Amino acid sequence: MGRMNVLVCCALLGSAGSLAVRSQPARPAAVALYSGARLIVGDGGVIEDGAFLVRDGQIAAIGGKGTIDAPAGAARLDLTGKTVMPAMINAHVHIGYEGYTTWGAENYTAQNVLDHLEREAFYGVAATQSVGSSPLEPSLQFERDQRAGKFPPASRFFFMPGMAPPNGGPDAILMKGTSVLHAVYEVSTAAEARAAVSMIAGRQLKHVKIWVDDRRGTYPKMTPEVYNAVIDEAHTHHMLVHAHAIAMEDQKAVVRAGADVLVHTVANEKLDEELIALLKEKKPYWTTVIGLGDRSEACDGDPFIDQSYPAAALAAIRQNGCGAATANAANREAMLANNVPKMVAAGARLVLGTDAGITARHAFGWADHHEIARWVDLGLTPAQAIAAATARPAELLGIKDLGTLAVGKSADFIVLDANPLENIRNTRKIANVYLRGARLNRDALASAFKNAGAGR
Numbered sequence: 001m002g003r004m005n006v007l008v009c010c011a012l013l014g015s016a017g018s019l020a021v022r023s024q025p026a027r028p029a030a031v032a033l034y035s036g037a038r039l040i041v042g043d044g045g046v047i048e049d050g051a052f053l054v055r056d057g058q059i060a061a062i063g064g065k066g067t068i069d070a071p072a073g074a075a076r077l078d079l080t081g082k083t084v085m086p087a088m089i090n091a092h093v094h095i096g097y098e099g100y101t102t103w104g105a106e107n108y109t110a111q112n113v114l115d116h117l118e119r120e121a122f123y124g125v126a127a128t129q130s131v132g133s134s135p136l137e138p139s140l141q142f143e144r145d146q147r148a149g150k151f152p153p154a155s156r157f158f159f160m161p162g163m164a165p166p167n168g169g170p171d172a173i174l175m176k177g178t179s180v181l182h183a184v185y186e187v188s189t190a191a192e193a194r195a196a197v198s199m200i201a202g203r204q205l206k207h208v209k210i211w212v213d214d215r216r217g218t219y220p221k222m223t224p225e226v227y228n229a230v231i232d233e234a235h236t237h238h239m240l241v242h243a244h245a246i247a248m249e250d251q252k253a254v255v256r257a258g259a260d261v262l263v264h265t266v267a268n269e270k271l272d273e274e275l276i277a278l279l280k281e282k283k284p285y286w287t288t289v290i291g292l293g294d295r296s297e298a299c300d301g302d303p304f305i306d307q308s309y310p311a312a313a314l315a316a317i318r319q320n321g322c323g324a325a326t327a328n329a330a331n332r333e334a335m336l337a338n339n340v341p342k343m344v345a346a347g348a349r350l351v352l353g354t355d356a357g358i359t360a361r362h363a364f365g366w367a368d369h370h371e372i373a374r375w376v377d378l379g380l381t382p383a384q385a386i387a388a389a390t391a392r393p394a395e396l397l398g399i400k401d402l403g404t405l406a407v408g409k410s411a412d413f414i415v416l417d418a419n420p421l422e423n424i425r426n427t428r429k430i431a432n433v434y435l436r437g438a439r440l441n442r443d444a445l446a447s448a449f450k451n452a453g454a455g456r
């Protein structure tokens with residue numbers, strides 16, 4: 001966007017902003033000009049030595065330093081030497097079950113859902129989507145309450161119901177949670193699948209999850225008749241279908257059937273030409289969730305994790321989860337190094353997802369930074385990784401006011417002490433996180449997090 005356009009936008013927004021303020025005396029205008037930082041826009045653009053004006057929680061102007069007029073009385077913040085990027089969006093987690101000293105349905109409360117969303121926010125994640133494991137009615141209630149401002153600042157909660165054959169679907173651990181809460185809809189026939197999708201559509205939800213996986217012959221696998229019905233019915237209602245599939249043949253089947261979001265990455269063999277051709281044709285969104293179970297930072301005593309994680313949980317990880325790499329790990333890594341860049345090159349639309357919460361002590365927030373750094377290890381550029389953690393998941397989730405630094409967007413951003421375009425691990429050098437223009441009190445959150453589970 002040219003500078004001229006920026007100024008025109010801002011002038012218009014300026015007058016609309018003042019009107020809004022007068023009509024809402026309970027929420028006085030907060031206007032702040034942030035100057036001097038490198039701005040990573042989120043869509044691939046970068047503004048060196050940039051500035052942006054935040055008014056009433058929204059970005060009202062953005063451009064080069066010195067090009068933006070701030071009204072008298074505006075706060076002025078000098079961010080010289082810092083880098084600002086949009087807050088991230090995680091399109092795939094399992095919220096509510098993790099309790100740090102225990103894991104399960106007994107932990108599933110609104111308070112615990114909020115705790116997980118606060119952890120995502122602490123690490124710079126502005127929206128978090130729980131996939132196929134959140135019970136319908138409590139989740140709808142939580143969404144309503146959060147939107148009404150009943151909770152302290154946290155990552156915005158999104159969720160989708162899941163569908164699987166009876167006794168199929170989530171892995172054995174997650175199933176212990178979802179079965180108690182009846183969070184997964186059991187469907188055996190096309191008619192049942194269509195009825196379930198239709199019911200979910202009636203609740204105004206836009207996404208649904210299916211599992212197509214026999215867990216090495218131990219689970220019933222959703223049949224083509226059923227997943228074709230789910231996908232067809234969902235598309236009739238303008239909904240998107242997220243398909244868990246790990247085996248290459250299953251990935252081909254769900255992409256061919258029209259699944260919108262592919263979940264997981266083939267890690268036991270190299271992608272073949274048939275799957276690559278399907279990806280080129282269909283261009284599904286895709287969450288890698290390759291970092292699941294890798295707790296190397298926690299094992300290594302990385303302060304990025306120690307700052308927010310209860311000592312007892314860290315001790316448990318270090319006692320049980322930090323063994324030497326298995327022989328299979330090297331093979332898996334070689335397959336990922338081959339397959340991840342090939343998926344991207346074929347046009348699969350990568351979005352951030354971590355599977356955090358699916359099992360004990362695979363945690364909210366830091367897993368996001370782990371996942372995007374893994375992509376770069378596997379051959380992506382930092383700019384590609386950042387876009388896949390910001391603008392693209394906003395597009396997938398239909399969140400119009402997040403994902404980039406641009407006029408009219410919510411002022412949800414991360415201030416970094418170093419430039420992640422040079423080293424993706426610099427996303428961890430978080431100076432501050434802002435949600436809707438307000439600085440998150442990360443010190444208070446960290447000390448609350450450290451004490452989690454203490455009284456349980």
Ligand SMILES: [Zn+2]
Binds near residue numbers: 092093094131355358
């Ligand atoms: Zn998952």
